[in-house]
Amino acid sequence: MIPGNRAGTWAEALLTFVQRYPGVHLREIRRRLGIPIGTLDYHLYRLGREGLIAVRFQGGYKCCYPAVSDAEKAPIPEPKKLLLALLRHPVPRALLLQLYLDGPSSPVALGDAIATTGPNLAYFLRRLESMGVLAREGQGSHRLVRLTDPKAVHEVLLLYPPLPESVVDRFVRFWSELHP
Amino acid sequence: MDFSTLTNVAFGGIALLGVVLLGLGLLALRRAPSPRLGLAAAAFALVAVEGTLVGYGLIVGGWDAVTLLFLTAVFEAVALVVLFVATLVR
Incomplete structure (x- = not known):
């Protein structure tokens, strides 16, 4: 059983993360926020039922979007959802x-x-x-x-920030960008 | 002047840094497998082994200075060669 205050914290963290990085997929959220996958699924379902988060499948990934985007002040249009997930x-x-x-x-x-x-x-x-x-x-x-x-x-790049790089991402980028 | 404490700390630091960089290298290798990242991780593994082995020889083993210096030089040389090769492959 999930303790009430912790469940609330996870739901809030999830909602904030999806609002900030729309189009992010389930496993990436799990990696970034450290929420167990079952718990994450449960909160996504609950937030979806309350009309706060919209989930759609794209390219085998479960992509999450806020019902109303802060950047757009409206639901994200379908073509932008496609680009964001990519x-x-x-x-x-x-x-x-x-x-x-x-x-x-x-x-x-x-x-x-x-x-x-x-x-x-x-x-x-x-x-x-x-x-x-x-x-x-x-x-x-x-x-x-x-x-x-x-x-x-151009519009999507302007409106929505990329996911922040982790130390491992920076390590991979540093070594990948070296040229002989 | 007695450098023994400073030397112990230095090799402890080398071992610790090597282990941290090795961990990062392995995580990076899992995320984006490539010969370059594999070699980078191997070089950091050598640094970790060097710090541990020389640190052990220095603090616990009581090995003489020439042996410790030789071990350090060998590990450093091999790690540098591995890092150099890592820059040549992708």
Whole structure:
């Protein structure tokens, strides 16, 4: 049985976290807040029933959104929910940021820029294309990847902060960014 | 001038720092497995072993200065080589 005050604290922490980082998925919340998965599920259900949090499945992840976003002062529109959930994952986030900052790019240049393997890149490009977030044009060596709506990515990046980096994230980034 | 206490603390610190960095390295390796992170974690493991072994030899074992210096030099050299190789692979 969960003690009342602790349950209240967890629910509050969960609500605050989801309000601050909409689109975050269940396992990430568990990792960041240290709430056991069963307890987290229970609180998500309760907060959902009260109309405070909306949950939807995307790409095999249970993504959580506040019913009304502080940033929008309204429920988050569906296209933004899709982008937010993608921006909470490292590889799609790196891909979208790279395409947003540098414009259309070849798959090879993209793979080099975000330092990922060919199969991993191909998997995420296929997924993002099927969601309508990016488009691939041209053939063979002239193939280019571009964002379908850079303005929407810009708005989401402006309105919603990225998840804070943990010490392990910074360690991985430091070593990954070293070039021979 | 007697440096024995300072030396004990220094090797204790090396062992502790090595263990912390090794823990971080292993967590990072689990999150994003790559040869580079594996080598970085291995280098920090060497630092942790160096601190522990030399610290043991110094405080408990009573090993002579030449042995301790030799061990330190070997561990440092191997750790530096491993870290250098880590910068060459991805």
